[in-house]
Amino acid sequence: MQINATLIGQAIAFLILIWFSWKVIWPPLTSAIDARQKKIADGLAAADRGQKDLEDAKSQALAIVREAHGKAAQVVDQAGRRANEMVEEAKGTASAEGERLIAAARGEVATETARVRGELRAEVAKLAVAGATQVLKREVDASAHAALLDELADRIVVAR
Amino acid sequence: MSGPSSSEYIPHHLQHLRYDLVKGEWAHDATGLINFHLINVDTLVMSVSMGVLFLALFYAAARKATAGVPGRFQAFIEIVVEFVDARVGEVFHGDRKFLAPLALTIFCWVILMNVLDLLPLDVPGLFAHAAGAEHFRVVPTADINTTFAMSLTVLVLILAFSVKAKGVGGFGHELVTAPFGKHPALWIPNLALNMVELLAKPVSLAMRLFGNMYAGELVFMLIALMGFAAASAFGHGGVVGGAAASLGQICMAAAWAIFHILIVLLQGFIFMVLTVVYISMAQEHH
Numbered sequence: 001m002q003i004n005a006t007l008i009g010q011a012i013a014f015l016i017l018i019w020f021s022w023k024v025i026w027p028p029l030t031s032a033i034d035a036r037q038k039k040i041a042d043g044l045a046a047a048d049r050g051q052k053d054l055e056d057a058k059s060q061a062l063a064i065v066r067e068a069h070g071k072a073a074q075v076v077d078q079a080g081r082r083a084n085e086m087v088e089e090a091k092g093t094a095s096a097e098g099e100r101l102i103a104a105a106r107g108e109v110a111t112e113t114a115r116v117r118g119e120l121r122a123e124v125a126k127l128a129v130a131g132a133t134q135v136l137k138r139e140v141d142a143s144a145h146a147a148l149l150d151e152l153a154d155r156i157v158v159a160r
Numbered sequence: 161m162s163g164p165s166s167s168e169y170i171p172h173h174l175q176h177l178r179y180d181l182v183k184g185e186w187a188h189d190a191t192g193l194i195n196f197h198l199i200n201v202d203t204l205v206m207s208v209s210m211g212v213l214f215l216a217l218f219y220a221a222a223r224k225a226t227a228g229v230p231g232r233f234q235a236f237i238e239i240v241v242e243f244v245d246a247r248v249g250e251v252f253h254g255d256r257k258f259l260a261p262l263a264l265t266i267f268c269w270v271i272l273m274n275v276l277d278l279l280p281l282d283v284p285g286l287f288a289h290a291a292g293a294e295h296f297r298v299v300p301t302a303d304i305n306t307t308f309a310m311s312l313t314v315l316v317l318i319l320a321f322s323v324k325a326k327g328v329g330g331f332g333h334e335l336v337t338a339p340f341g342k343h344p345a346l347w348i349p350n351l352a353l354n355m356v357e358l359l360a361k362p363v364s365l366a367m368r369l370f371g372n373m374y375a376g377e378l379v380f381m382l383i384a385l386m387g388f389a390a391a392s393a394f395g396h397g398g399v400v401g402g403a404a405a406s407l408g409q410i411c412m413a414a415a416w417a418i419f420h421i422l423i424v425l426l427q428g429f430i431f432m433v434l435t436v437v438y439i440s441m442a443q444e445h446h
Contacts, residue, residue, distance in 0.1 A: 001193075001304055002176075002192065002193060002194070002195060002198065002305075003193065003194045003195075003304065003305060003308070004178075004194070004195050004196055004197070004198040004199060004200065004305060005181060005196045005197070005198060005199040006198075006199050006200040006203050006204060006303065006305035006306070006309075007305040007308055007309045007312075008196075008309070009199060009204050009309075010203070010204070010207060010300075010305055010306045010309030010310070011309040011310075011312065011313050013204070013207060013208055013211055013309075014265075014269075014309055014310050014313050015313060016211075017211045017214065017215065017265045017269060018261070018262050018265050018313075020215055020219075021215070021218070021261040021262070021264055021265040022257075022258055022261040022262065022265075024219060024222065025215070025218045025219055025222045025261065025264075026222075026241075026257075026260065026261035026264065028222040028223070028225045029218070029221065029222045029225050029237065029238065029241050030241065030245070030260075031225075032225035032226055032227055032238075033225075033238055033241065033242065035227035036227040036228075036230075038227075039227050
């Protein structure tokens with residue numbers, strides 16, 4: 001055990017080590033550690049923000065879906081009402097058309113009736129003349145008795 | 161080893177490889193308790209090697225340090241840095257830009273130097289003998305020069321921090337007026353007490369580390385003496401006794417080495433923490 005010049009050498013070595021560690025080693029290591037700490041803190045904050053954004057988006061989506069549901073119900077309602085209206089309208093048109101057809105048919109029937117009645121009348125007159133001819137077994141002047149025969153024919157037709 | 165006796169073995173292992181700076185030749189016997197003509201070459205070589213290893217490891221990590229995902233090596237270095245920084249932050253409330261790297265240097269350097277004590281006792285000697293050296297003590301912290309060099313440097317730093325915090329006048333005033341009082345009759349006792357307090361710090365720092373490592377080395381040597389017992393037993397045909405001595409040496413050396421790991425780390429930690437405590441005390445006003 002002896003105190004000697006090693007003491008001085010070791011002190012110089014120690015000072016060099018301290019200086020190097022102080023100036024060269026410590027600053028980059030601590031700044032890297034600090035930067036990483038900040039990065040991690042930022043990352044965690046961003047994750048929190050993302051979580052919150054997601055929740056917001058979810059509730060927003062829910063609101064949009066709810067609104068769409070309401071609108072769809074409204075549309076269906078409107079469509080139903082419109083359909084009812086159309087049915088009613090069609091019903092009105094159809095009944096008007098029906099009445100018109102009925103009226104037309106009635107007119108036709110009346111015209112036909114009048115025509116048939118005229119024909120019948122002529123036929124009956126002929127039949128009456130023929131009948132009278134046969135009954136009287138003689139010739140009857142058709143033109144002379146025309147008025148009489150017409151009256152007869154009218155009575156027959158009315159009786160029918 | 162050409163078979164020294166057990167009584168020569170321990171003194172042989174406690175000899176430093178010394179060089180005489182004045183005569184310019186290897187010194188074969190240590191003369192005087194204090195002799196600044198001599199220098200312990202083994203201590204310097206091993207401590208500077210360990211210092212360079214410390215710088216190389218940390219510089220490799222510092223050069224590539226990024227805020228991205230760290231690799232295993234960088235993470236390990238950063239764990240050490242953060243551990244030291246946290247310990248310093250617990251004790252010292254102020255700017256750690258200088259004190260934390262100082263603490264890191266002490267912590268790592270002392271541990272690396274202490275770890276050399278775990279090398280097998282005679283193996284470094286074999287290399288030294290092959291290189292032509294008569295003696296080679298491998299543990300620099302078991303040399304009182306190393307521990308005093310460090311603790312006296314710490315003392316200088318304590319004084320520097322005191323002056324920086326209080327000014328030359330303030331520090332001088334404190335030396336003569338604290339702790340007893342301002343009365344002129346108390347100046348001498350105050351100064352005496354402060355000198356004792358101030359000098360006790362480097363002495364206790366240096367002696368604690370030196371004592372632990374020197375004793376640790378000595379215990380390894382004492383355990384190694386069982387090898388002599390084993391050799392002598394085998395030499396006289398006592399196979400059982402020789403085997404028992406060999407087994408005892410192996411078991412005790414292993415047990416002491418495992419326990420010594422604790423001492424190695426603890427001494428580095430204590431030296432670091434006490435340095436930080438002393439320097440933060442130096443900045444406080446009384």
